[in-house]
Amino acid sequence: AAKAAGKSAYRRSTPALRESAVSRAELIADLRRAVDEEQLRLEFQPIVDLATGAVRSAEALVRWRHPRLGLLSPARFLPLAEETGLILPIDRWVIKEACRAAATWQDRVPTATVAVNIAAAHLRRPDLIATVTEATAGAGLAPRALTLELTESALIEGSDAVLDRLGQLRELGIRIAIDDFGTGYSSLSYLHRIPATELKIDRSFVSRISDDARAYATVEMVTRLADAFDLGVVAEGVETERQHDAVAAIGCVQGQGYRYGRPAALAELRAVLTKAALPGGGGSSR
Numbered sequence: 001a002a003k004a005a006g007k008s009a010y011r012r013s014t015p016a017l018r019e020s021a022v023s024r025a026e027l028i029a030d031l032r033r034a035v036d037e038e039q040l041r042l043e044f045q046p047i048v049d050l051a052t053g054a055v056r057s058a059e060a061l062v063r064w065r066h067p068r069l070g071l072l073s074p075a076r077f078l079p080l081a082e083e084t085g086l087i088l089p090i091d092r093w094v095i096k097e098a099c100r101a102a103a104t105w106q107d108r109v110p111t112a113t114v115a116v117n118i119a120a121a122h123l124r125r126p127d128l129i130a131t132v133t134e135a136t137a138g139a140g141l142a143p144r145a146l147t148l149e150l151t152e153s154a155l156i157e158g159s160d161a162v163l164d165r166l167g168q169l170r171e172l173g174i175r176i177a178i179d180d181f182g183t184g185y186s187s188l189s190y191l192h193r194i195p196a197t198e199l200k201i202d203r204s205f206v207s208r209i210s211d212d213a214r215a216y217a218t219v220e221m222v223t224r225l226a227d228a229f230d231l232g233v234v235a236e237g238v239e240t241e242r243q244h245d246a247v248a249a250i251g252c253v254q255g256q257g258y259r260y261g262r263p264a265a266l267a268e269l270r271a272v273l274t275k276a277a278l279p280g281g282g283g284s285s286r
């Protein structure tokens with residue numbers, strides 16, 4: 001049976017996965033070199049203010065330019081990185097690069113922020129605080145310009161030490177977003193304990209918002225919850241005009257998705273930030 005399953009998995013898999021199945025050890029060795037050999041790169045996806053269309057924020061998303069396999073998405077290599085612990089140097093590189101990028105936006109949009117994804121393993125590390133403060137200070141970036149995105153599952157396994165660490169990060173001014181909100185096991189008591197600054201409503205709800213009353217109700221409920229808790233709220237994965245209209249009508253504050261822009265190179269994101277900051281003039285919205 002294992003053989004049959006292996007065979008069908010082989011047939012269904014993409015070229016990159018087929019190759020990695022042939023030599024998993026090799027891929028791990030490659031990944032170990034990826035940071036030092038500058039094969040990782042960041043793309044930035046705009047996060048827009050739904051009422052004004054202004055872009056003041058972007059999420060940094062990592063990609064791996066593999067020497068033989070080409071450009072790999074996070075889904076292709078992050079599971080392996082997490083298994084091997086290589087996620088730590090990768091995330092450290094991402095935090096540092098994202099801070100350097102955001103520092104170059106400040107002259108255009110002084111309130112611009114950058115969001116980075118943090119693996120569960122990183123949350124358990126006491127040196128997370130040093131990693132983050134060295135990255136912001138090194139880039140000359142104010143801590144309030146950096147958002148750490150954490151998933152519910154990463155937070156749920158969090159000990160008191162993790163909560164303390166998050167509290168310290170908040171005291172430094174770092175923002176904390178709960179990513180893919182609604183897909184984990186969030187309870188209300190837990191939301192009281194996490195010092196979050198924003199909720200990111202998972203794409204699975206947003207994608208069904210126009211034809212599924214429960215998905216609509218979920219987006220509405222999370223938006224009200226965020227308002228009541230005085231948290232920011234971002235609708236993830238907005239692809240269509242209808243989805244945009246629905247999340248905007250509900251009163252969700254920010255949106256992210258292909259409707260507004262795909263993850264793009266740093267220069268492209270910088271151009272979008274500039275363009276969005278100019279119309280409307282006066283800068284009264286901030």
Ligand code: C2E
Pocket residue numbers: 045060061062073074075078087091094117118119149179180236237238239256257258259263
């Ligand atoms: P995420 O943090 O929820 O990031 C959003 C993902 O949704 C990104 O996929 C983005 O490209 C995709 N997306 C954005 N808008 C749309 C849309 O309108 N439609 C659809 N179908 N997809 C959209 P990506 O870049 O492949 O990243 C996948 C996940 O990998 C991320 O999910 C995050 O959990 C993780 N990840 C990405 N970069 C990093 C990183 O530097 N460190 C860590 N630890 N995890 C990362």
Ligand code: MG
Pocket residue numbers: 059116117149179
């Ligand atoms: Mg994220």
Ligand code: MG
Pocket residue numbers: 179180200236
């Ligand atoms: Mg997300």
Ligand code: MG
Pocket residue numbers: 179180202203236
């Ligand atoms: Mg998501």
